[in-house]
Amino acid sequence: xxxxxxxxxxxxxxxxxxxxxxxxxxxxxxxxxxxxxxxxxxxxxxxxxxxxxxxxxxxxxxxxxxxxxxxxxxxxxxxxxxxxxxxxxxxxxxxxxxxxxxxxxxxxxxxxxxxxxxxxxxxxxxxxxxxxxxxxxxxxxxxxxxxxxxxxxxxxxxxxxxxxxxxxxxxxxxxxxxxxxxxxxxxxxxxxxxxxxxxxxxxxxxxxxxxxxxxxxxxxxxxxxxxxxxxxxxxxxxxxxxxxxxxxxxx
Amino acid sequence: xxxxxxxxxxxxxxxxxxxxxxxxxxxxxxxxxxxxxxxxxxxxxxxxxxxxxxxxxxxxxxxxxxxxxxxxxxxxxxxxxxxxxxxxxxxxxxxxxxxxxxxxxxxxxxxxxxxxxxxxxxxxxxxxxxxxxxxxxxxxxxxxxxxxxxxxxxxxxxxxxxxxxxxxxxxxxxxxxxxxxxxxxxxxxxxxxxxxxxxxxxxxxxxxxxxxxxxxxxxxxxxxxxxxxxxxxxxxxxxxxxxxxxxxxxxxxxxxxxxxxxxxxxx
Numbered sequence: 001x002x003x004x005x006x007x008x009x010x011x012x013x014x015x016x017x018x019x020x021x022x023x024x025x026x027x028x029x030x031x032x033x034x035x036x037x038x039x040x041x042x043x044x045x046x047x048x049x050x051x052x053x054x055x056x057x058x059x060x061x062x063x064x065x066x067x068x069x070x071x072x073x074x075x076x077x078x079x080x081x082x083x084x085x086x087x088x089x090x091x092x093x094x095x096x097x098x099x100x101x102x103x104x105x106x107x108x109x110x111x112x113x114x115x116x117x118x119x120x121x122x123x124x125x126x127x128x129x130x131x132x133x134x135x136x137x138x139x140x141x142x143x144x145x146x147x148x149x150x151x152x153x154x155x156x157x158x159x160x161x162x163x164x165x166x167x168x169x170x171x172x173x174x175x176x177x178x179x180x181x182x183x184x185x186x187x188x189x190x191x192x193x194x195x196x197x198x199x200x201x202x203x204x205x206x207x208x209x210x211x212x213x214x215x216x217x218x219x220x221x222x223x224x225x226x227x228x229x230x231x232x233x234x235x236x237x238x239x240x241x242x243x244x245x246x247x248x249x250x251x
Numbered sequence: 252x253x254x255x256x257x258x259x260x261x262x263x264x265x266x267x268x269x270x271x272x273x274x275x276x277x278x279x280x281x282x283x284x285x286x287x288x289x290x291x292x293x294x295x296x297x298x299x300x301x302x303x304x305x306x307x308x309x310x311x312x313x314x315x316x317x318x319x320x321x322x323x324x325x326x327x328x329x330x331x332x333x334x335x336x337x338x339x340x341x342x343x344x345x346x347x348x349x350x351x352x353x354x355x356x357x358x359x360x361x362x363x364x365x366x367x368x369x370x371x372x373x374x375x376x377x378x379x380x381x382x383x384x385x386x387x388x389x390x391x392x393x394x395x396x397x398x399x400x401x402x403x404x405x406x407x408x409x410x411x412x413x414x415x416x417x418x419x420x421x422x423x424x425x426x427x428x429x430x431x432x433x434x435x436x437x438x439x440x441x442x443x444x445x446x447x448x449x450x451x452x453x454x455x456x457x458x459x460x461x462x463x464x465x466x467x468x469x470x471x472x473x474x475x476x477x478x479x480x481x482x483x484x485x486x487x488x489x490x491x492x493x494x495x496x497x498x499x500x501x502x503x504x505x506x507x508x509x510x511x512x513x514x515x516x517x518x
Contacts, residue, residue, distance in 0.1 A: 049428050051424055051427075051428055075430045075432070076430065077430075078427075078428050078429065078430040079429060079430030081428070082429075083425065083428050083429075085421065085425060087419075087421060089419070089421045089422045089424075089425035090422070090425075091422060091426075091439065091440050091443050091444060092444075093443045093444050093446065093447070094439075094443050102426055102429060102431065102439055102440075103429055105426070105429060105430070105431035105432070105435045105439065106429055106430030106431055106432075108435075110432045110434050110435060113431065113432065113434075113435035113438070113439065114434050114435055114437075114438040114439075115438075116438075116439070158429070159429075162429055162430070
């Protein structure tokens with residue numbers, strides 16, 4: 001369970017990005033965060049693993065406030081949170097399996113990680129995960145040679161290697177074609193259903209959110225303007241998320 | 252539609268005037284310098300004679316070949332000094348660059364210190380380093396090695412730092428948020444991403460250092476530079492010409508090898 005209370009963030013230069021954002025997300029559910037460009041979706045998602053340091057509020061995960069953890073504790077908590085990105089952020093000069101094995105670094109000693117000394121079991125698990133995301137034939141290919149959709153699936157496998165309880169997905173399908181989009185979204189849906197994982201996903205596409213999410217959170221100009229189950233959200237509700245009197249341009 | 256030019260009526264004229272002034276200034280500088288140096292511009296007319304003299308005297312003769320062994324020995328020493336200096340500099344520069352780069356360094360202050368250090372090391376010319384080090388280390392190979400090392404550390408630190416900063420910060424963050432430690436992130440994300448440019452810079456530095464090493468040898472009295480000096484000053488022009496030829500062959504060979512290596516790693 002993730003519970004965020006009154007989270008606020010103002011960037012240097014006075015741009016207010018989040019104002020009193022509160023939400024909860026549950027295991028086994030896909031929570032979609034939608035809203036116009038500049039609404040604060042990325043800031044919100046990145047505050048959760050403290051990639052962006054917010055100003056005030058509370059982020060309760062696993063019974064602890066992530067904001068109050070020291071360096072060591074934060075590292076441990078981060079290892080339980082997987083993250084995938086719009087630009088995949090793989091190390092493209094390495095192969096698929098090497099990238100996936102990066103997900104196990106937090107469990108290893110520094111030296112073993114530095115020297116890439118992975119155990120037989122870890123390599124086996126990585127291959128298994130690569131197979132699960134449908135890339136068995138690409139395990140030993142360099143990531144620079146993969147397509148966007150394939151790279152995103154490597155990103156998912158890398159996160160799964162962490163054994164995460166929660167997945168943060170920052171616009172994971174914004175650069176993908178429709179076929180890859182479906183593939184990635186189905187994998188994420190399956191992780192919630194079968195592995196009982198908590199999936200938080202920033203989206204631009206309302207139709208995708210409606211199709212795959214259990215729960216929709218609408219963000220506009222740094223404030224929550226909608227929070228409810230997908231089944232109960234009407235077209236009007238969704239429309240309202242985008243037309244609130246925000247001074248931010250809709251992109 | 253009529254295009255109005257009236258706003259900038261003399262635009263092209265002004266541009267031409269500016270260019271003429273620039274060319275005029277260059278001319279004045281040349282004449283000024285020539286007068287100060289007592290440099291007779293007519294010397295250009297005798298360029299051909301100079302060249303002919305050069306070729307007549309410096310073309311190695313059959314006798315010069317007897318010097319070949321000692322020349323290659325000296326050249327080998329110079330080559331080894333250059334490679335050794337570059338290798339050591341490469342390791343030092345990599346550590347400094349990781350500590351100094353904005354994306355991987357621990358603090359902004361340290362970054363400033365390293366940047367300043369690299370800048371000083373790099374901006375003292377190789378001849379300056381060699382003369383400076385001669386005071387403490389006298390005429391031997393080690394002096395040349397140090398001179399090359401200092402300059403190379405400065406140059407490579409700067410080059411590596413920029414290479415590291417070219418790596419997308421998000422890629423580094425993506426590994427940090429898996430809970431990986433600092434050294435793990437460096438070795439698993441930063442190093443693989445910079446390997447290719449790193450090798451290119453090292454090869455470039457080796458090429459450069461071989462050329463510089465011959466010059467440094469003149470001052471430190473070691474290696475191929477010293478051998479050239481010796482033959483030249485004892486009027487043995489044939490062997491001196493052979494030295495030059497040997498250096499040219501080595502430099503071209505090294506360049507060919509490094510081009511080949513770069514092509515292979517880029518593929």
